[in-house]
Amino acid sequence: MAWDREGRWLLTRITALKDRPSVGRILFIHPDDPFEQLQQVVNAMAISADDIRPFTRCIRCNRPLSEIEKSSAADRMPDYVWERAERVYACPGCGRIYWRGTHSRHVRDRIRQIFGERSPNGNSRRQSAMETPADD
Numbered sequence: 047m048a049w050d051r052e053g054r055w056l057l058t059r060i061t062a063l064k065d066r067p068s069v070g071r072i073l074f075i076h077p078d079d080p081f082e083q084l085q086q087v088v089n090a091m092a093i094s095a096d097d098i099r100p101f102t103r104c105i106r107c108n109r110p111l112s113e114i115e116k117s118s119a120a121d122r123m124p125d126y127v128w129e130r131a132e133r134v135y136a137c138p139g140c141g142r143i144y145w146r147g148t149h150s151r152h153v154r155d156r157i158r159q160i161f162g163e164r165s166p167n168g169n170s171r172r173q174s175a176m177e178t179p180a181d182d
């Protein structure tokens with residue numbers, strides 16, 4: 047399997063794959079709730095808060111986000127959001143626009159819950175980009 051040759055794990059809920067040793071490295075996901083699923087992965091893979099870089103990639107195409115001039119996004123954001131946004135980011139692949147908003151605060155709260163109260167960006171070497179997709 048390609049993911050196994052690349053040193054990756056398959057995360058799945060497909061029970062038919064659960065006990066097939068020929069498939070490769072598999073983590074079978076048990077919970078139904080998405081945040082409980084994430085908690086299982088974090089625990090099973092011993093992922094720490096310093097391992098993650100939330101809000102740095104496009105949620106649509108996974109490319110790293112780049113900060114752009116706020117003025118260039120004025121016609122692609124709601125006026126009230128554009129006026130309040132300090133920084134604006136864009137995906138160089140699909141062009142989707144991101145900014146820090148209430149959605150990102152909720153996600154950060156969930157990340158803190160998943161990792162215990164540690165900050166998801168406690169490591170100052172990393173700078174987290176942004177935030178809320180333009181069409182949410």
Ligand SMILES: [Zn+2]
Nearest residue numbers: 104107137140
């Ligand atoms: Zn994208």
